[in-house]
Amino acid sequence: MQHYKTIALKIFHSINDFSSSKKTILTLGTFDGVHIGHKKILERITQNTENGKYESLVLTFFPHPRMVLQEKSEIKLLNTIDEKIDLLERAGIENLVIHPFDEKFSRLTAEEFVSTVLVKQFNIQKIIIGHDHRFGRNRTANIDDLIAFGKEYGFEVEQISAQEINDISVSSTKIRTALEEGDISLANEYLGYDYFLTGTIIKGKQLGRTIGFPTANLKIEENYKLIPRNGVYIVSSLINNERFFGMMNIGYNPTVGGENQSIEINYFDFNQNLYHQKITVSILQRIRSEQKFESVSLLKIQLEIDETTARTFINSF
Numbered sequence: 001m002q003h004y005k006t007i008a009l010k011i012f013h014s015i016n017d018f019s020s021s022k023k024t025i026l027t028l029g030t031f032d033g034v035h036i037g038h039k040k041i042l043e044r045i046t047q048n049t050e051n052g053k054y055e056s057l058v059l060t061f062f063p064h065p066r067m068v069l070q071e072k073s074e075i076k077l078l079n080t081i082d083e084k085i086d087l088l089e090r091a092g093i094e095n096l097v098i099h100p101f102d103e104k105f106s107r108l109t110a111e112e113f114v115s116t117v118l119v120k121q122f123n124i125q126k127i128i129i130g131h132d133h134r135f136g137r138n139r140t141a142n143i144d145d146l147i148a149f150g151k152e153y154g155f156e157v158e159q160i161s162a163q164e165i166n167d168i169s170v171s172s173t174k175i176r177t178a179l180e181e182g183d184i185s186l187a188n189e190y191l192g193y194d195y196f197l198t199g200t201i202i203k204g205k206q207l208g209r210t211i212g213f214p215t216a217n218l219k220i221e222e223n224y225k226l227i228p229r230n231g232v233y234i235v236s237s238l239i240n241n242e243r244f245f246g247m248m249n250i251g252y253n254p255t256v257g258g259e260n261q262s263i264e265i266n267y268f269d270f271n272q273n274l275y276h277q278k279i280t281v282s283i284l285q286r287i288r289s290e291q292k293f294e295s296v297s298l299l300k301i302q303l304e305i306d307e308t309t310a311r312t313f314i315n316s317f
Helices: 036-048 065-069 081-090 110-121 143-153 172-180 184-191 296-315
Strands: 010-012 024-028 055-062 095-100 124-130 156-160 196-202 216-219 231-239 242-251 262-267 278-288
Touching (some): 036 055, 036 156, 055 081, 081 196, 124 143, 143 156, 172 184, 231 262, 242 278, 278 296
Parallel strands (some): 010 095, 024 055
Antiparallel strands (some): 196 216, 196 278, 231 278
């Protein structure tokens, strides 16, 4: 995971909880992934607040609006809420408001949102948003409406153009698609950091150790977190302040008749008990799809090949 300057991030769990003696420079959105497009906006926010005259503020929502407004939406997210908080803190943001998104909030008109939230509650000096931002009931208001509101209520509006985001319109949707297709390299390029999974190590069937590839089984509590396509990946983790590399299998272990999806990591040159520890796994590269082998011995041969591939990649890292 990429590291940025870190300042103490103040977190508010409702719009109504926020207060500040200073005017705010703010942005808003779901910020799923906190990708390179988002970072352009976040950098502009922090540049505008460097002199200490204003405070930086990000307004985001949980649950994701699509989870609330689309009855059958099974959207998977790039970040858990804790991961998002961590990424926004690393981006140097001072204030984060995580507002519970519900149908009542979704019915606010654009003008109600601007006057009661941005102006009255957030004491807005300037809003910085992406080129395609829409807001208000049914997302009917656009950048031109926001500029008009700014003139009426006395705040500035700054727009980040698509061209500024490396001439690519990066979106969380494109990153989700890349991960679902197993294209971890493209996903990481768009994210600006290595996609990561955070979970707790639990006891598995311990079959790996019988063939010389002991694995740590990762359990992710948040069922809305997007798990990349099944397959074998090269990964790294920071464990007790030391970086360890390894390979991870996402899948059903068809060779041994597995029925449930699992996430198993074989760390190289590693001999520590990880049970019940919370671990973050950064995904560096995909090696191959999951396969069913005729025997466990053939699986072992393939795992040896995978390890050689992974070590070669890591040595050139």
